[in-house]
Structures are given as C-alpha cells and as structure tokens.
Amino acid sequence: MPDMSAYLLPMTTTDDELDRDAAVAVLPVGSFEQHGPFLPLATDTVIACTIAREIAAAHPVLALPPVTISCSHEHAAWPGTVSVSAATLYAVVRDVAESLRRSGIEKLVLVNGHGGNYVLGNVVQEAGGDMALFPAEPDWEAARAAAGLRSPALDDMHAGELETSILLHAHPSLVRPGYEAGDHDSGDRRHLLTLGLEPYTGSGVVGRPSLASAGKGRDLLASLVESFGAHLRLLDP
Numbered sequence: 001m002p003d004m005s006a007y008l009l010p011m012t013t014t015d016d017e018l019d020r021d022a023a024v025a026v027l028p029v030g031s032f033e034q035h036g037p038f039l040p041l042a043t044d045t046v047i048a049c050t051i052a053r054e055i056a057a058a059h060p061v062l063a064l065p066p067v068t069i070s071c072s073h074e075h076a077a078w079p080g081t082v083s084v085s086a087a088t089l090y091a092v093v094r095d096v097a098e099s100l101r102r103s104g105i106e107k108l109v110l111v112n113g114h115g116g117n118y119v120l121g122n123v124v125q126e127a128g129g130d131m132a133l134f135p136a137e138p139d140w141e142a143a144r145a146a147a148g149l150r151s152p153a154l155d156d157m158h159a160g161e162l163e164t165s166i167l168l169h170a171h172p173s174l175v176r177p178g179y180e181a182g183d184h185d186s187g188d189r190r191h192l193l194t195l196g197l198e199p200y201t202g203s204g205v206v207g208r209p210s211l212a213s214a215g216k217g218r219d220l221l222a223s224l225v226e227s228f229g230a231h232l233r234l235l236d237p
Contacts, residue, residue: 008049010056010063020060023236024107025100027093028052028066031114034078036159036205038176041080042068043163048113050170051135054225055111059232062105067092071116077198086119093123097131107235109134109228115157132231139227147219151208155185158197160207162220169217179209 012020030045040046045068056063070089075081097108109132110120124131135143144153144162151161159182167175184207186200200206 008046009065012063017062020062022060022062023105024060024109024232025062025064025105026052026055026109026111027064027096028111029070029089029093029113029117029120030066030068031070031072031116032068033072033075033081033083033114034204035163036179036182036203036209038178038182038209039159039163039167040174043159043167043174044070044113046113046171046174047163047166048111050166051113051221051224052111054221055228058225059228061109061232062100064096070114071119072114074116074192074196075204077196078204089117090119090123093120097127106130108132109231109235111135130235132235134228134231135224136231139224142227143220143223146223147216149216149220150211155207157186157189157206158201159205160209161211161216162207164209164212165214165217166220167217168212169214169221172214179212181210183208183210 028045028048030042030048032041033044034041035043045066049066052063055061069082069084071086072081072083076083093110100108107130110124111134112120120133124133140153149161156162164175164179182203182205184201184203184205186206189200192200
C-alpha cells in the first residue's frame, strides 16, 4: 500500500509555519464514497489534498489536513460510502475557521473535491468575505480546456476522465486496472438528489475514464494553481 501521508497530510512544523507567516489557510474537503471499481473511496479527498498541496507549493498559504468524510448520501447504495449531515459539515468548517482566527489567520479557502458538498457554498456565502470556495466552476472549465478534456463537464460527473486523469498523474498507484473499459453514460440525472445515483449507473461510474491520461492530470493541476491566484488576491490583497 502507498504511504498515504505522502499526499494527504501536511508535514510542516510550527516553526515552518511561523516563518511562512501565512494570512490565508487552505482546507481540503473531500469525501469517502464509491468511485467505481478502479478508484478508491478516498478519491475526492486525495484530489482535494493534491490540489491544496500544489497550491501551497506555489503560494504562501497554510495547508491544513483534510476533512475526509462529507455529504455523500447519493452514493449510499454502494458499500464503503460514509456520510455526515450537511449541518455537521457546516459546523466543522465554521469551527476550523474560528480556530484559525484565534491563531491570527482570518481568511480560509475551502478546496472542495466533492460536488455534493453544496453546504460549503452557504458557509462561504455567510462568511462576509473571509472565505472562498475553490475551484469555482469557471476554474474547472478553464482547467478542462487547458488539459484538452474531451468529455463535456455535465457527462463527466464521477470517476470519469477528469478524476482519473488527476490520479494517473499524481498518484498512479491508486488507479486499478479496468478504467480503460469503465465508461458509462448516465443520461438525464435530474432526479439524482431524490433517487440517489444508483438508478443512473450500475458501476457507480458516470463519465469516460478511458479518455484519462497522466498528461491531462498534470495540465489540470497546473491550470488550477494558476487560477488560485485570483482567489488569493481577493482574500489577501
């Protein structure tokens, strides 16, 4: 098994952070939910942590350890998926922000790796300019274009071209054989929140992982790091 600490947990010391003197912290928020037969349950957490790691390497921010379980209720039909309520996730993020304020860091960026964490938008909305949610939809759109992804974003929902590409680049040991033949088009998913994902896919995949590549993953991350600069300038002008 790979060393999870290599890409999930920051390993800086308190002296390192004293020298950095960051005004903005970055909190990865992932999930623990099915990602088909070839990606791990922790995929969203790994991706959020990977984005945060790349951001911290390029910008003067405090990288925090991840929130690893979030709002994955639509995936409950598959073994291994675990969720907390939106109210719990909201409270955890607010508590983290308050703890940071007591230590002198007023601004927080939530790096969200799971599309079902809708409540994070409300937390940021209520923060009065002290929080940001990243990547925003235009950031993902720019990254998809920069990487030359072929799948439309609407069809590339889960364990598809984008997620598989990031893992193939950053953590290839986590991608199991089978993604090359794992494509699934779920069609119209307008009732997903009511019915869950199971009526739309037997495997849990929604997208075309067969189109994924490490090169696309590299370019996706590079674009996101560049896009982050605008968010940071808003919080720390």
